[in-house]
Amino acid sequence: MLDGLDDINWSQFKHAYGNASDVPDDIRALLSPDAETVSDALGRCCGNLHHQGTVYEATAYAVPFLVEFLTLTDFPEKLNLLYYLIEFTNGHSYLDVHQRHYDIEERESDDFKRRLAQELQWVQAAYDAVANHLDVYFHLMDEAEEEIRCLVIELLGQLPSNQADILPRFKQTLSTETSILVKASILHAMRYFSGVVDDLMPYTHVDVPPLMRFCAAESIMYRSKDETPQVIIDLLMDMFIPDDVMETQYWELPWQDGSISLAISMNIRQLSSERAEACILRIVDKFTSANWEEIVLLTEMLLYLILHDDTGYYVLPSADDLTDLQRHVLENVYQYALLPNRADDDLEFYLNAYDLPLNSESFRQFLD
Numbered sequence: 001m002l003d004g005l006d007d008i009n010w011s012q013f014k015h016a017y018g019n020a021s022d023v024p025d026d027i028r029a030l031l032s033p034d035a036e037t038v039s040d041a042l043g044r045c046c047g048n049l050h051h052q053g054t055v056y057e058a059t060a061y062a063v064p065f066l067v068e069f070l071t072l073t074d075f076p077e078k079l080n081l082l083y084y085l086i087e088f089t090n091g092h093s094y095l096d097v098h099q100r101h102y103d104i105e106e107r108e109s110d111d112f113k114r115r116l117a118q119e120l121q122w123v124q125a126a127y128d129a130v131a132n133h134l135d136v137y138f139h140l141m142d143e144a145e146e147e148i149r150c151l152v153i154e155l156l157g158q159l160p161s162n163q164a165d166i167l168p169r170f171k172q173t174l175s176t177e178t179s180i181l182v183k184a185s186i187l188h189a190m191r192y193f194s195g196v197v198d199d200l201m202p203y204t205h206v207d208v209p210p211l212m213r214f215c216a217a218e219s220i221m222y223r224s225k226d227e228t229p230q231v232i233i234d235l236l237m238d239m240f241i242p243d244d245v246m247e248t249q250y251w252e253l254p255w256q257d258g259s260i261s262l263a264i265s266m267n268i269r270q271l272s273s274e275r276a277e278a279c280i281l282r283i284v285d286k287f288t289s290a291n292w293e294e295i296v297l298l299t300e301m302l303l304y305l306i307l308h309d310d311t312g313y314y315v316l317p318s319a320d321d322l323t324d325l326q327r328h329v330l331e332n333v334y335q336y337a338l339l340p341n342r343a344d345d346d347l348e349f350y351l352n353a354y355d356l357p358l359n360s361e362s363f364r365q366f367l368d
Contacts, residue, residue, distance in 0.1 A: 055091030157189025
């Protein structure tokens with residue numbers, strides 16, 4: 001265990017907070033019998049190796065030792081370690097992401113180009129280091145507890161360079177697996193692979209469990225974007241407000257990063273303006289049959305779809321600058337979501353986020 005850890009000259013590498021000489025001690029601390037010590041060491045170590053999306057020179061060197069802990073039956077932090085490995089595969093270069101903050105002269109300098117090229121090498125090295133342990137991930141996929149299996153499947157999906165090895169295992173497991181959560185995780189992870197739409201389509205049929213249908217349909221939309229078949233869009237629109245059983249199952253998936261409605265909305269934003277508008281209008285129509293909790297959800301998603309840009313929330317345009325679609329959506333939001341004597345902290349939060357009026361009277365004044 002940890003053979004070769006001390007053979008590496010860690011002091012020559014950097015992580016987020018400088019010299020990486022503390023990495024081996026943090027890794028050794030993961031062997032502690034004390035769960036709190038292990039949790040603290042893992043967070044400290046991986047937080048140094050990956051910070052706000054950036055990976056560093058030391059990251060790739062640490063990965064093989066971290067992966068060893070996934071092979072230990074009683075390691076208490078397997079789930080969190082898998083989350084960190086997923087982040088490592090999606091890491092980026094600080095300079096690459098922040099280029100716009102440097103003036104043109106500096107970006108064109110030889111020194112900047114050299115440092116950027118070096119950082120991009122670290123990014124690739126971190127990805128490769130994670131991808132080099134398929135045997136460990138396959139074992140977990142077959143043998144671990146359900147939650148771990150679901151998350152390691154997501155990690156495998158993040159390794160498209162290994163599609164030739166991973167996709168057959170996914171297909172084999174789909175044919176024999178009994179866990180809906182595991183199969184849903186595979187259908188979700190397949191989105192990262194090319195040429196899988198035809199493989200996913202059969203899982204959108206009506207006789208397939210709803211959660212699996214959703215994951216297959218959403219993966220098809222993720223890959224196909226504006227080429228998504230209308231039948232898939234129709235299916236996702238029907239699932240925009242899921243039933244309680246499906247929603248509960250979805251929240252049990254360790255890789256999910258928000259609601260089913262948000263996942264669908266993010267894909268709607270990848271459609272052409274015409275197809276996206278058609279989807280938004282269908283979502284607006286759901287106000288008429290929605291309960292209060294659903295009205296809040298619809299409001300959140302509709303504001304995201306019509307007022308959110310890729311850089312974050314932005315100030316509401318003036319009434320004269322509103323598009324017909326924006327005006328239509330907002331009028332329905334204020335008609336259904338702001339009834340007399342009905343206040344909701346979540347709703348107020350979403351309205352404030354977009355600098356929207358908090359009551360119908362103020363909204364009418366805004367429009368006028």
